[in-house]
Amino acid sequence: xxxxxxxxxTLDLKGLVCPIPxxxxxxxxxxxxxxEAIEAFATDPGVLGDIPAWSKTTGNELVKMERxxxxxxxxxxxxx
Amino acid sequence: xxxNNGTTIIVMSxxxxxxxxxxxxxxxxxxxxxETNMFFTFWGLKAIQKGNFTGKxxxxxxxxxxxxxxxxxxxxxxxxxxxIGRWMFKQMMKxxxxxxxxxLRKTALELGVKLMPCQMSMEVMEIxxxxxxxxxxxxxxxxxMLERADRSKQTLFI
Numbered sequence: 664x665x666x667x668x669x670x671x672x673t674l675d676l677k678g679l680v681c682p683i684p685x686x687x688x689x690x691x692x693x694x695x696x697x698x699e700a701i702e703a704f705a706t707d708p709g710v711l712g713d714i715p716a717w718s719k720t721t722g723n724e725l726v727k728m729e730r731x732x733x734x735x736x737x738x739x740x741x742x743x
Numbered sequence: 744x745x746x747n748n749g750t751t752i753i754v755m756s757x758x759x760x761x762x763x764x765x766x767x768x769x770x771x772x773x774x775x776x777x778e779t780n781m782f783f784t785f786w787g788l789k790a791i792q793k794g795n796f797t798g799k800x801x802x803x804x805x806x807x808x809x810x811x812x813x814x815x816x817x818x819x820x821x822x823x824x825x826x827i828g829r830w831m832f833k834q835m836m837k838x839x840x841x842x843x844x845x846x847l848r849k850t851a852l853e854l855g856v857k858l859m860p861c862q863m864s865m866e867v868m869e870i871x872x873x874x875x876x877x878x879x880x881x882x883x884x885x886x887x888m889l890e891r892a893d894r895s896k897q898t899l900f901i
Contacts, residue, residue, distance in 0.1 A: 678840055682771045686850060689774040720775045 749778035757786030758820035784861035803869030
């Protein structure tokens with residue numbers, strides 16, 4: 664990616680299950696500027712499918728989804 | 744909010760599991776930026792009742808006693824066993840850190856999900872507006888529900 668990704672918020676979603684992770688992500692993305700990004704750590708395997716689906720529907724960019732130790736880490740950039 | 748991109752859920756069931764699914768879907772839809780409506784009819788009304796005894800006539804009061812509302816009083820559609828199943832499910836949900844129903848409903852309201860009670864069902868079951876929790880919409884009829892459904896991409900009947 665050419666431009667620097669600015670992660671302004673880090674969410675702790677560990678231990679939370681469907682549908683709360685997307686509720687929290689949805690709230691967090693509203694509090695950052697367009698172009699900025701949020702990262703989150705979750706333990707619910709449901710996020711593997713849910714976060715890409717949420718990003719696609721809301722028109723935001725899922726920059727990264729990875730495993731960090733026992734958690735899932737993902738980065739979403741606000742596009743609109 | 745995009746037009747004609749909403750989600751409308753008709754909650755006919757007053758079973759704990761179905762009501763839970765309904766709130767889950769509603770919260771998900773609202774979080775995805777959809778205008779979300781939940782239309783509570785018949786047994787579904789129990790999910791938005793305060794939980795006091797209702798009814799005026801003999802049958803109405805009998806109904807209010809045997810079919811007492813309140814989101815913490817409803818049991819699962821299967822394995823309820825006169826309340827034991829409900830207790831067991833709640834215990835299991837707690838162990839797995841699943842959000843309790845009451846909190847799901849609170850979250851739905853916070854996200855702007857419209858909780859719409861069906862007027863006709865309230866009439867039949869003698870449930871008054873003050874028997875319902877604060878935050879619900881004015882009671883309405885089938886035309887309102889259909890109009891919302893018209894504005895929705897998904898309409899679910901639970």
